[in-house]
Amino acid sequence: MDFLDLDINLTKEDKMLKANANEFARKVMRPIAKELDALPPEQVIAKGSPFWTFMKKAYALGYHSILIPDAYGGMGLSPLQQTIVFEELAWGSVGLTVALGVASFPAFGAAMVPEETMIDEILVPYCENKDVTFIGCWGITEPDHGSDTLMPGHPSFSNPDIPSQCVAMPDGDDFILTGQKSAWVSNGTIATHCALFCQMDKSMGHAGGGIFALPLNLPGVKKGAALDKMGQRDLNQGEIFFDNVRVPRKYLIAGPEAYEALLEIVLSTTTAFMGVVGTGVARAAFEEALNYAKTRIQGGRRLIEYPTIQAKLFHMLRQVETSRAISRAAFCYNQNTSTPAEEYSVMAKIHGTQAAFDVASDAIQIFGGNGLTKEYLVEKLFRDARAMLIEDGSNDTLAVAAGHKIIETYPRRD
Numbered sequence: 001m002d003f004l005d006l007d008i009n010l011t012k013e014d015k016m017l018k019a020n021a022n023e024f025a026r027k028v029m030r031p032i033a034k035e036l037d038a039l040p041p042e043q044v045i046a047k048g049s050p051f052w053t054f055m056k057k058a059y060a061l062g063y064h065s066i067l068i069p070d071a072y073g074g075m076g077l078s079p080l081q082q083t084i085v086f087e088e089l090a091w092g093s094v095g096l097t098v099a100l101g102v103a104s105f106p107a108f109g110a111a112m113v114p115e116e117t118m119i120d121e122i123l124v125p126y127c128e129n130k131d132v133t134f135i136g137c138w139g140i141t142e143p144d145h146g147s148d149t150l151m152p153g154h155p156s157f158s159n160p161d162i163p164s165q166c167v168a169m170p171d172g173d174d175f176i177l178t179g180q181k182s183a184w185v186s187n188g189t190i191a192t193h194c195a196l197f198c199q200m201d202k203s204m205g206h207a208g209g210g211i212f213a214l215p216l217n218l219p220g221v222k223k224g225a226a227l228d229k230m231g232q233r234d235l236n237q238g239e240i241f242f243d244n245v246r247v248p249r250k251y252l253i254a255g256p257e258a259y260e261a262l263l264e265i266v267l268s269t270t271t272a273f274m275g276v277v278g279t280g281v282a283r284a285a286f287e288e289a290l291n292y293a294k295t296r297i298q299g300g301r302r303l304i305e306y307p308t309i310q311a312k313l314f315h316m317l318r319q320v321e322t323s324r325a326i327s328r329a330a331f332c333y334n335q336n337t338s339t340p341a342e343e344y345s346v347m348a349k350i351h352g353t354q355a356a357f358d359v360a361s362d363a364i365q366i367f368g369g370n371g372l373t374k375e376y377l378v379e380k381l382f383r384d385a386r387a388m389l390i391e392d393g394s395n396d397t398l399a400v401a402a403g404h405k406i407i408e409t410y411p412r413r414d
């Protein structure tokens, strides 16, 4: 469905990017995501699975490098264009869009400190990769540490009594890495590289972390089984274990001195990204509901003729539009500044993912019983959207951390 875009300054190039991404989402992502949704998790990533068809086509188009600067071979899109493309891809499938987004995470991290090793071993090979033999993931969550790993600035983040389950200790020129990351690591069982966020200085609690761009073929790395879950079933997830892994120092992006500040920068991108993709899911659900309401007859009239349905559809579209507005604004602001306003990205994440969930739920209501069946897309959108309220930080705890920041640092000026 062609959509009004309230941004009257969109260029021809912006509109072309949007149309191309929508075509890819409609023709490639939607059918593949539907197929993958019905498979057990190990079959989603099995050889010959349509998941790999999707990844190969996406890599060929450069969509795996949307977040990477063009200096290293990334797509070279402006922040606004990145939001435009990501919204369309998520309209096709949020799970597959997240798979692509996290695939670039080690390169995204490496671009923050672009030293020679990072450029030669991570950034350029990743951007040039077309046969999907370079897949990244983001390992931050641990079995006993979810929300508390994503609350930089909050007092709990610096509490030395909260020990991490994944630790890198210096050993000569190298680090010895022990512990594990949780089953929630997206791309966890298929990744070749990990943007690993782990502890280096226990006396600083989570704030004493370090970030590595780590090849996962180092001796001592093991992967768990693919996770079976309710929504975003097309997104592979699984544990990664580190048994005394010797990690050369060249893979270190940053240590405890910069960890908390860099994590804020990373989160200001990931949370705004979640708002953008939430907008795509919400829009998909709205469109499904609108089309259905135009044809379903009840009480001798089409559903669309009932004022309550009209009002519901209006409020659904209102949520789509407000999500896009805050998500685009937060994403673009935070990509264009060196001191990100992370709280605005958190607003985008909470607003966009809640909109995705609420609009998908309203869409099911408009579909009636049909909406609960696998036959209609809204059932999948609802499950996918439910996961988003937890993904990349539970909305509740992101609000706690952002609320704390506002109280500590406002009034904020540029």
Ligand SMILES: Cc1cc2nc3c(=O)[nH]c(=O)nc-3n(C[C@H](O)[C@H](O)[C@H](O)COP(=O)(O)OP(=O)(O)OC[C@H]3O[C@@H](n4cnc5c(N)ncnc54)[C@H](O)[C@@H]3O)c2cc1C
Binding pocket: 102, 137, 138, 139, 140, 141, 142, 145, 146, 147, 148, 150, 181, 182, 184, 185, 186, 187, 232, 387, 388, 390, 391, 392, 393, 394, 395, 396, 397, 400
């Ligand atoms: C689809 C999906 C993709 C993901 N991808 C990745 C990934 O790529 N890499 C990765 O490392 N992780 C990933 N995650 C993990 C995700 O970041 C965590 O699930 C999230 O941070 C929440 O952590 P948790 O699940 O351990 O819940 P917990 O932290 O155990 O929280 C449980 C509940 O308690 C509440 N709670 C926790 N602490 C507080 C507090 N201080 N105050 C008030 N309430 C609190 C939370 O809001 C929540 O409702 C993903 C998760 C999902 C669902």
